[in-house]
Amino acid sequence: MAPCPICGHEDVIFSGKPKFEVEGRPTALCPHAEAHARAGKACASVRYFADTGELLAPASHRPWEILYAVGVAMGVDEEGRRFGAPFLHDHCGIRGLRKAEAQALSADPQVASHLPKLKAMDQAEREGWPVLMAPLFDDRGLCGLEIRMFAPPSSPRPGEAHHQEGGRLIRTVGARGLYLTEPQSSPRAVVVFEGIWDCVAAGWDAFERDSREFTFAGVTANTSSSLIRAALRTYFPGVPVVVIGDRDRAGIQAMSRLRKAFPAAVLQGVGTSDQGWPKDYREADPEARWQGLLTGVEAGLEEWERRKLDADPDGRPTILVRPPEHEVVAQAWKAVSGRGEVFRRGDRLVHVVHGTGEKQGKVRIPSGNPMVVEASQYWLREHLSRVAKFQRLSAEGQVADVMVPDWLPHVLLASAPTADIEALRALVETPVFLGSGAILSEEGLDEDSGLYLIERGGKLEVPEAPDLRAAQRAAERLLEVVADFPFASEPHPDAYRAAWLALILTGFARYGIPGPIPFVALDASVPSSGKNLLADVASLIVQGRTVALASAPKDGVELQKILLATLRQGHRMFFLDEVPNPFGSREWNGLVTAYPDYQGRLLGLSTMLEVPQLTLWMVAGNNLTLAPEVSRRCLRIRLEPMVEHPENRSGFQHPNLRAYVREHQAELAAAALTILRAYHLAGCPDPGLPTWGSFEAWSDLVRNAVCWATGWDCDTRMVLADHADLTRGDWRVSLGILRSEFSTRAFTADQVLAWCERGEGAASELRAALDGLHANPKGLCGRSLGWIFRRHEKVVVDGYYLARHPGRHNGSTSWVLHPVEARDRFAAAS
Numbered sequence: 001m002a003p004c005p006i007c008g009h010e011d012v013i014f015s016g017k018p019k020f021e022v023e024g025r026p027t028a029l030c031p032h033a034e035a036h037a038r039a040g041k042a043c044a045s046v047r048y049f050a051d052t053g054e055l056l057a058p059a060s061h062r063p064w065e066i067l068y069a070v071g072v073a074m075g076v077d078e079e080g081r082r083f084g085a086p087f088l089h090d091h092c093g094i095r096g097l098r099k100a101e102a103q104a105l106s107a108d109p110q111v112a113s114h115l116p117k118l119k120a121m122d123q124a125e126r127e128g129w130p131v132l133m134a135p136l137f138d139d140r141g142l143c144g145l146e147i148r149m150f151a152p153p154s155s156p157r158p159g160e161a162h163h164q165e166g167g168r169l170i171r172t173v174g175a176r177g178l179y180l181t182e183p184q185s186s187p188r189a190v191v192v193f194e195g196i197w198d199c200v201a202a203g204w205d206a207f208e209r210d211s212r213e214f215t216f217a218g219v220t221a222n223t224s225s226s227l228i229r230a231a232l233r234t235y236f237p238g239v240p241v242v243v244i245g246d247r248d249r250a251g252i253q254a255m256s257r258l259r260k261a262f263p264a265a266v267l268q269g270v271g272t273s274d275q276g277w278p279k280d281y282r283e284a285d286p287e288a289r290w291q292g293l294l295t296g297v298e299a300g301l302e303e304w305e306r307r308k309l310d311a312d313p314d315g316r317p318t319i320l321v322r323p324p325e326h327e328v329v330a331q332a333w334k335a336v337s338g339r340g341e342v343f344r345r346g347d348r349l350v351h352v353v354h355g356t357g358e359k360q361g362k363v364r365i366p367s368g369n370p371m372v373v374e375a376s377q378y379w380l381r382e383h384l385s386r387v388a389k390f391q392r393l394s395a396e397g398q399v400a401d402v403m404v405p406d407w408l409p410h411v412l413l414a415s416a417p418t419a420d421i422e423a424l425r426a427l428v429e430t431p432v433f434l435g436s437g438a439i440l441s442e443e444g445l446d447e448d449s450g451l452y453l454i455e456r457g458g459k460l461e462v463p464e465a466p467d468l469r470a471a472q473r474a475a476e477r478l479l480e481v482v483a484d485f486p487f488a489s490e491p492h493p494d495a496y497r498a499a500w501l502a503l504i505l506t507g508f509a510r511y512g513i514p515g516p517i518p519f520v521a522l523d524a525s526v527p528s529s530g531k532n533l534l535a536d537v538a539s540l541i542v543q544g545r546t547v548a549l550a551s552a553p554k555d556g557v558e559l560q561k562i563l564l565a566t567l568r569q570g571h572r573m574f575f576l577d578e579v580p581n582p583f584g585s586r587e588w589n590g591l592v593t594a595y596p597d598y599q600g601r602l603l604g605l606s607t608m609l610e611v612p613q614l615t616l617w618m619v620a621g622n623n624l625t626l627a628p629e630v631s632r633r634c635l636r637i638r639l640e641p642m643v644e645h646p647e648n649r650s651g652f653q654h655p656n657l658r659a660y661v662r663e664h665q666a667e668l669a670a671a672a673l674t675i676l677r678a679y680h681l682a683g684c685p686d687p688g689l690p691t692w693g694s695f696e697a698w699s700d701l702v703r704n705a706v707c708w709a710t711g712w713d714c715d716t717r718m719v720l721a722d723h724a725d726l727t728r729g730d731w732r733v734s735l736g737i738l739r740s741e742f743s744t745r746a747f748t749a750d751q752v753l754a755w756c757e758r759g760e761g762a763a764s765e766l767r768a769a770l771d772g773l774h775a776n777p778k779g780l781c782g783r784s785l786g787w788i789f790r791r792h793e794k795v796v797v798d799g800y801y802l803a804r805h806p807g808r809h810n811g812s813t814s815w816v817l818h819p820v821e822a823r824d825r826f827a828a829a830s
Contacts, residue, residue: 001028002053026050187215189240189297189304190232193281194219198246201282205290214297215239242266242300244293248279266300316389321405329411333419335388336412340445342375342383343424343452345570346597346610347417349375350424351383352452365548370427370454372570377409384408425450426511426614427570429543430669431460435512437680439673451511460670466678471709474671474678478504479710481537481661481668484652485530488638491716498712499637500534505702507542507573507616508672515697516595518635519617523624528647529639531620533657535575538618540661541668542573549575552619556585563591564600567611576619583619584627592617592633593694632693636716679705689713730772732797737766739800739817746805746814749785782812789815796820 003010028050048055191214193199199218206214215236219228232241243266278284281293319331336342342351350372365371375383384390384404392402412419428451431441439462445452463470479497487496503520510517522531532549539547548571553559566574591598591613598613626634643649654660661668679685684700687707692699692715706714738752741761756767767780773788774780794801805814 001050005048005053005055187239188213189242189301190215190217190236191297192217192219192228192241192243194245195280198281202293205286240301240304242297244296246279316387318389318391321390321392321402328408332384332388332408332412333421337421339387342421344416344419344421345372345424349380349413349416351375352427366546369545369548370429372424372427374568375413377413380409380412422447423450424452425612426572427452427454428572429454431673433509433512433673433676435514439677449511460666460673462670462673462677465681466674468678468682471675471678474674475501475709477671478668484654485534486639486641488640494712495714495716496637498706498710498714499635499716501710502635502702502706502714503538504541504672505676505705507538509676509702510614510616513697513701516593516695517616517698518633518695519592519619521624521626521634521636522618522620523636524622524639526641526646527622529641531639532577534637535618535620536658537661539573540658540665541672544665547573547575549577552576552579554580556587560587560600564609566615567598567613571615573616573618579619579621579624581621582625582627583621584630589629589633632717635714675705675709679708730769731792731795733769734766734773735797735800735802737762742817744817746807746816748809748812748814749789750782750812753780753782753785786813
């Protein structure tokens with residue numbers, strides 16, 4: 001027998017059976033035929049005539065002969081033949097073989113000893129994955145590639161052989177599995193087809209074009225995605241995977257299943273259905289299908305960058321739902337806290353949303369306004385599904401994706417007070433001044449202050465070391481914005497301009513003030529004076545947007561709803577318009593002086609809620625009257641247009657003031673921060689202003705900074721107190737008449753009332769003043785007059801005060817007037 005004409009190898013595959021004869025002459029095949037084909041495709045064939053060594057003509061070769069020999073050589077018993085026929089028939093396209101021919105071929109000792117058998121690679125043997133290797137030949141006899149079948153490890157089914165022979169895993173399997181063409185050393189991608197023959201066709205297309213970019217694989221429609229995943233993870237870890245399905249119903253269903261369970265790029269065929277592409281790759285034109293394959297794989301590789309093998313497409317961590325529950329809770333907290341979207345505010349979980357511009361109840365929230373919203377169990381469940389992937393083990397030990405457990409959101413909400421999660425104090429949209437003198441300008445959550453900066457505009461240019469002159473220029477720039485507003489003349493327009501400047505600085509310095517701040521009352525003599533515009537301008541400078549507002553209800557319960565909802569949403573500034581006269585209540589007083597948190601009862605529930613109280617409150621009204629106990633908690637700004645129709649005014653320096661402030665917002669905000677930084681760098685000098693009770697920290701920073709930069713005091717409380725306490729004038733008149741009538745003698749309420757009824761001297765004037773102090777419609781009597789005296793006991797007016805006398809007259813309380821002694825004045829001053 002002639003040796004191989006290519007390499008001279010003498011131990012060749014030879015069979016004298018007529019089935020392998022060509023032109024009546026026997027043929028032979030070199031065992032190294034595959035290597036010859038790879039070394040040089042110039043060889044017309046790798047089969048030759050056994051007698052002369054002459055290579056066969058390409059047209060004379062029949063590729064199914066060797067393929068069939070591979071199938072029957074894997075087992076000569078009944079089981080082996082049962083496996084070989086379906087494999088060759090279904091996946092290699094071999095038809096019309098007779099059983100006798102197969103038996104005769106497999107009985108040839110040379111064929112049986114040299115053809116590849118079912119064996120395991122080293123890694124496959126360690127993993128327990130058997131591998132079928134079989135060469136594939138073209139019509140010229142060139143062995144251009146080989147196909148490998150990866151089968152899942154499982155217990156042998158009845159009728160299967162499963163044993164160890166010579167240290168190698170010997171196993172016969174069915175047709176289900178993953179079939180790979182000869183793998184490249186470092187492929188760009190593994191392209192998986194639905195169908196083995198499509199895989200072979202793509203492999204031949206690549207071989208003929210000398211392309212070694214991809215490794216091609218084929219799967220049957222009933223191959224599980226876990227099998228594919230495990231095989232590719234074993235043999236091609238980290239290599240991109242592109243799955244291409246058929247264009248039929250079965251292919252659509254199979255690819256839909258793979259798309260959900262297998263993190264790879266999944267394409268529905270190559271080309272487009274409107275171009276008349278067949279359902280199978282192998283049925284299309286070779287050149288067109290190859291170009292379509294390249295286009296599809298490139299698109300799949302782009303998708304692969306977002307969907308890594310063995311990883312969630314969105315990068316979510318996987319949480320296995322199984323006992324113990326505390327481990328599941330810990331993993332859920334880790335997933336929730338790692339995204340910077342959920343925070344702890346007090347004892348509750350919150351997240352940030354943005355307003356849509358629609359009215360929520362009685363409150364109008366501008367579009368884009370960030371708000372803090374408490375996390376409900378429904379929102380938290382949806383959020384968990386976005387930040388984590390939940391899986392559960394089935395009874396068979398298989399891992400399957402599941403929904404978020406029903407109990408998990410409840411547990412997370414209940415454990416929020418002790419959770420190790422970032423605490424959120426407030427939301428800000430512009431850089432702010434901190435208590436240390438620093439300016440918070442970095443976006444995101446600042447862990448030290450608990451402030452979350454969501455910057456709306458560009459970076460602010462604040463001088464590093466401004467001085468007094470820089471602060472004065474900054475104050476002039478800010479006051480130029482309100483040059484057209486008709487500030488009241490009493491006590492002085494500059495005092496109200498200073499109050500407006502204090503409003504702006506308070507918006508930027510609020511989170512650096514360790515205490516409560518006064519609320520701002522925007523008062524005007526007539527409507528259309530500019531109160532709402534003044535509030536919007538302040539909000540545009542401080543926040544970069546108009547202010548959230550609501551009309552103040554007269555009902556105290558409704559007002560409490562608005563106040564508590566505003567604090568829960570974390571508004572930086574809030575505007576109550578059209579407040580009733582007189583304005584003020586115990587609830588309002590408690591809100592204004594509350595720091596750092598405010599406690600309120602959730603209406604309809606016996607539950608107290610504690611939320612941070614960091615909001616800058618503004619109220620507005622015409623000829624606003626405040627309750628006496630409210631006036632000292634207020635920073636008042638009053639407008640007096642002094643025209644009959646203020647809405648018809650013209651000739652403004654800035655006709656569209658809101659648009660002007662929006663355009664220059666960054667410059668104006670930087671000016672406010674410049675004043676605060678300059679005052680801090682100067683050592684916070686004390687201008688010698690009297691203390692503002694309950695708001696000492698605010699007064700020491702904002703009020704003093706305004707006075708330092710402008711020379712004006714923003715305190716207008718004395719004028720406000722006189723307007724707020726309508727009874728102060730009546731008591732002054734009453735005390736003056738009582739002093740002139742009784743001097744230092746003791747008297748009772750009945751004696752004063754009797755003197756008034758006699759109408760002697762100034763009795764009628766006293767009676768009118770006492771009627772002003774008495775609100776009972778039943779009229780004034782001795783008992784009610786006694787209550788008036790008790791309410792004004794030791795209230796100093798014009799150097800005198802009313803006090804109880806140690807003695808009693810006919811069982812009634814006696815009263816006496818005392819001048820304020822020097823020691824009393826000293827005690828009052830201290």
